[in-house]
Amino acid sequence: MHDRDRQEGGQVIISRLDTADPAYQARRRAMLAKLADLDAEHGKAVAGGGEKYVDRHRRRGKLLARERIELLVDPDSAFLELSPLAAWGSDFPVGASVVTGIGVIEGVECVITASDPTVRGGASNPWTLKKTLRAADIALRNRLPYVNLVESGGADLPTQKEIFIPGGQVFRDLTRLSAAGVPTIALVFGNSTAGGAYVPGMSDYVVMVKERAKVFLGGPPLVKMATGEESDDESLGGAEMHARVSGLADYLAADEHDALRIGRSIVKSLRWRKLGAGPRAVREPRYAAEELRGIVPEDLKVPFDPREVIARIVDGSEFEEFKPLYGPSLVTGWATLHGYPIGILANARGVLFSEEAQKATQFIQLAGQTRTPLLFLQNTTGYMVGKEYEQGGIIKHGAMMINAVSNSTVPHLTVVMGASYGAGNYGMCGRAYDPRFLFAWPSAKSAVMGPAQLAGVLSIVGRQAAQARGQVYDEEADAAMRAMVEAQIEQESLPFFLSGRLYDDGVIDPRDTRTVLGLCLSAINSAAVPEAAGFGVFRP
Structure with missing residues (x-):
């Protein structure tokens, strides 16, 4: 559990980020390179x-x-x-x-x-x-x-x-x-x-x-x-x-x-008036937004603590974590952002297990009861697979989470920070689940699965088909196929490619995340708070 210091307005996240660490500096350099590419592409749009x-x-x-x-x-x-x-x-x-x-x-x-x-x-x-x-x-x-x-x-x-x-x-x-x-x-x-x-x-x-x-x-x-x-x-x-x-x-x-x-x-x-909730007093985070550029590893298989992100975007860096000891691969909790109350769901270790899915389902229902908007911070490789997890009910528990996301009527905001693979994209409110706004960081990647995994699956299927026909499998052709598929999926999972197809509302500099979300929360509240709605059948 991350260190926190309780204050009158909530629990302050105590950051463990060491900006002098060579690993941090390497992550920051990688992000700066991606941001330079982003600026160049934005320049093309401005050039008309x-x-x-x-x-x-x-x-x-x-x-x-x-x-x-x-x-x-x-x-x-x-x-x-x-x-x-x-x-x-x-x-x-x-x-x-x-x-x-x-x-x-x-x-x-x-x-x-x-x-x-x-x-x-x-x-x-x-x-x-x-x-x-x-x-x-x-x-x-x-x-x-x-x-x-x-x-x-x-x-x-x-x-x-x-x-x-x-x-x-x-x-x-x-x-x-x-x-x-x-x-x-x-x-x-x-x-x-x-x-x-x-x-x-x-x-x-x-x-x-x-x-x-x-x-x-x-x-x-x-x-x-x-x-x-x-x-x-x-x-x-x-x-x-x-x-x-x-x-x-x-x-x-x-x-x-x-x-x-x-x-x-x-x-x-027009004498236009907002119908939604107004913001409370706004407090700046205790940590610099600039530090968000050095949090996400270039290799998305390496996990990172999303609390370090939360600490740099929410008011006062205060976060009331919900169920911190249960389903630790998903961080859930309450905060305010630019004065607006929000619930946050953030992937901590990429994989979603049954515990995380059930925890998310309950949290989304609680947000619905209090009519609190939800912020999804994505870095997920999807729901866990394997005999033990299938027998433990991962399908029905993942379905519960997706059911909850699908039928929740409070406004949803999504930021893809890192990986967004498989059904994890769905459970964490990807584009198909109609978040009011969805933004990506330059470090984001999204596909049905990782490039190496997808190429590996195709290789296994091809090998099994050859064996069933009694043929010798062509290893050289297999290696070429895997290389080609990995390159294709890598290209198609990159944020520029996805943003070009309007699968998000823009690729943003991580340090602008708080400002962008604040603008979105303000815009959302031009409309009245949506009425609560029911959910589909949750399988026991």
């Missing part, structure tokens, strides 16, 4: 379509997507960018031609999406769609006003087969947000064609920039082809036409800065 297209955009007197966001949100406020690595490893630019995130406008937390017109005119590719749908889901589940900064050429036509049919959900989501009483606001800065036109068409409030915004289902060339009619951009879909004739524009802005000013004014006029 590249210098040529950025310069052309600026020559037209236009602001870049992130500049628009910066002028929209309150001065010196935080902007939590989401999915910045979307499309990583695909044929499309990193970032997926759209910026999404949570920002504060006139004191109100809002989900903001901004088309990046320097990337193929802001056209939506399959990853743009996934990223946009995720942003809308966050707005709806957390009751956050949704602000779209629009300048889009519609669908990326060469990939229309992957966009057209599922893309209708973008417009469905806008109407569902409005129906749920969550305001939707569109600020239109340039051409918004085809699908791009329906975004303002289905928003509650629409602002268009004079002489710049062009909103139409079909531009002049398409109208000519479809009907033979001759038309021009302004009469067909110009901002003044929509403000004076069609009525699509509620506000006509003189320029981009004016549009952003009007957007801020609209949010202010």
Whole structure:
């Protein structure tokens, strides 16, 4: 059990981390190398379509997507960018031609999406769609006003087969947000064609920039082809036409800065109020966030104590541990983070045994009774296998834990610090279990199992099949297969690969974990505390 010092507000974790230890320094160097790679990939997203297209955009007197966001949100406020690595490893630019995130406008937390017109005119590719749908889901589940900064050429036509049919959900989501009483606001800065036109068409409030915004289902060339009619951009879909004739524009802005000013004014006029719990007094942890960069070993088979992480992210480094002597491979307990009460489940030794699964199940039920949000800190190789454990009921106990996670209605947050393999990913609230937010550290890896184990399983199956056929097993081919499979699984389990497919909401610097979680907890409480719900059948 980790040393703790009892204080009036709880038990303070006494850190055993030795920052002068060569092992710590080695872990820190490995993390810094990964963070340098992360910065480089983020730089690609910020670069948009590249210098040529950025310069052309600026020559037209236009602001870049992130500049628009910066002028929209309150001065010196935080902007939590989401999915910045979307499309990583695909044929499309990193970032997926759209910026999404949570920002504060006139004191109100809002989900903001901004088309990046320097990337193929802001056209939506399959990853743009996934990223946009995720942003809308966050707005709806957390009751956050949704602000779209629009300048889009519609669908990326060469990939229309992957966009057209599922893309209708973008417009469905806008109407569902409005129906749920969550305001939707569109600020239109340039051409918004085809699908791009329906975004303002289905928003509650629409602002268009004079002489710049062009909103139409079909531009002049398409109208000519479809009907033979001759038309021009302004009469067909110009901002003044929509403000004076069609009525699509509620506000006509003189320029981009004016549009952003009007957007801020609209949010202010909402008189938005949070429905959830407010934070208590905030206390900083007793240990430096910088030290989080040296905790996770580069070799994820080497365990680490998650209490060292908890001590550096929770208020006052105070943690009331639950069942500390039972199921020690899973640490559970209560804390506050930026003033918000939370329950924490953190893997200590990777493997989940029956005791850990039962402990987690009880803890999740307790959090449900007190309506306390849960934070899952993942570093798991999955549930234990073997005859002894199968006979001891690992399947039904693991199922109990997954049942509890699946049907718990309190908000869940997940951070993947290290390994996230097998059904451990499920029990510790991976993406399939709908955590409100999920982030990964650069040290994270996730797959059905570790690369060596997966390759080994395939080797055993192949060897047994050859023996059953009475054939001599090809050892050379086996070695080549194992090397190939290990390399493939290693690549596919890395955080950039997974984040590129939106299996998380971003890869973050470990030292930013407390800040990111604090922003998420604040955003979550824009919505009312969810009602309690029942669980499925727990097998005895």
